[in-house]
Amino acid sequence: MDAPDPQSAEPQEGAEPQTRPARARWAMAPRRDMPLVQLLPNLMTVAALCAGLLAIRLAARGDYANAVALIIVAAVLDGLDGRLARFLKSESPIGAELDSLADFLNFGVAPGLIISFWAFPAAADLGWGAAMIYVVCCVLRLARFNVGNEVAAGLARLGKFQGVPSPAGAMLVMLPLYVAFLWPDAPRLPEIALSLWLVGVGFLMISRMATPSLKSVRVPTERASFVLVAGVALVVILLRYPWAALTTISLAYLAVLAVTGFAQLRRSRG
Template identity: 35%
Template sequence: MNPAELPEEGIDDDDPQPPVRPRRKGIYVLPNLFTLAALFGGFYAIVMAMNGRFDLAAAGVFCAMVLDSLDGRVARMTNTQSAFGEQMDSLSDMVSFGAAPALIVYEWALKGLGKAGWVAAFVYCAAAALRLARFNTNIGVVDKRFFQGLPSPAAAAIVIGFIWVLDDMGFRGVREMPGITWTAFALTLYAGLTMVTNVPFYSFKDVGLKRSVPFVVIVAIALAIAVINLHPPLVLFGLFMVYGVSGYVVYGIRKSRGKPVSVIATSTDEPDEKGLHH
């Protein structure tokens, strides 16, 4: 027998090797706690709207906005990003900034418009789902300085901010007030349809929080906080309305100057975006 054909000592070819089980990946707790808290904010807002407490419903949505802005930053700062966290964040956004605002505005005013009311609420809800799906699929090809369409938290702030302002002013039973109900109808459609446009909205992602800034910037931030505290519902609603219109202003300026208006692969300033234009 050829020695090369002899089996190696200590190895039995007849014994099957046990399969190697893949290592189970864990879930990072810290960023997902923020995401779950944001999800609770949206759920809490729906429950409060069902109970007629639209002031608390508005507070729940705005708290969800703050928490949603923190979970991604916490994940990056602690190096705990994960595919699970990304999916969880999208599902939380759909509840807090898609379903919750649609249901709240319907319960608050649109219910009095009959079919037109629930159609407007559904258009907003469907637009939020489409916007989130498009955002997830276009992450690698969109200019990071801009959002493609109005972000869902800002859309929710426009709709819920309007409710918060009027509720704070003492308006109750607005279903019987045609002027308010049709204004809510128009705002709901505007916010929903703007989410699925290609209009560029500044993302503020190129603002470096770790960079040194002049002293006057800190003073300006302190003044901004003071102004918001003068009347939070009105000031926040006004700020988000300005932001909700700003994309069309940017679109018009770029169009008039002959510059590209699409946010798909328009930036070569970021290293990871070079080559996306070819």
């Protein structure tokens, strides 16, 4: 007598029905706990994102002073979150993507809308077109930075950027607003000039020009205390005379860009 085939689909008479364990619909990854402190960099990035959103809302209501202040807060948080992530060893792909998306809103969309609400209240086509070009240049710069290239990597090793970084571009594009608040009785620039300014700053962000970075600045140890005092003095001046300080910083940065660009042009021709 042949033994019953164990692979047969026909159940044997009198045998108990066999049941298979239910298959899980989703495979659950093993749980991994992490210290709460490692979430601080992402929380700072989200806080910067909220600052940019609130800046847009305030600018739409005409509160440009507080809108600019929130963009500065977002820039400070953007400068700290990456360093904090490296210090805590909590870098992650999602953190990098979140930082890039927050930069696009805070230093692309928000400054473009702030300048548009302030300079082009009648929703002029020329001004809105210039604002869109600025925002597109910002997102192109961030996309290029995310992908990376050999030139940018080589400049980074030298402590330089390729093109104007987006936080600096955001501070720079709002220069006409600083000047208008510093000298409220002065005539406002014509629409064509403000539009060209928006486009020009956008092109600086996507340019191939090597621009200086604070990472390349070295301070002698014995003078570190003086630098700290100077930093505190700068914060006090920003709080007491914000428009004069922002105008001076922007013009000084423009001068550095002009000198740097001229030196690079001479080297390329020589």
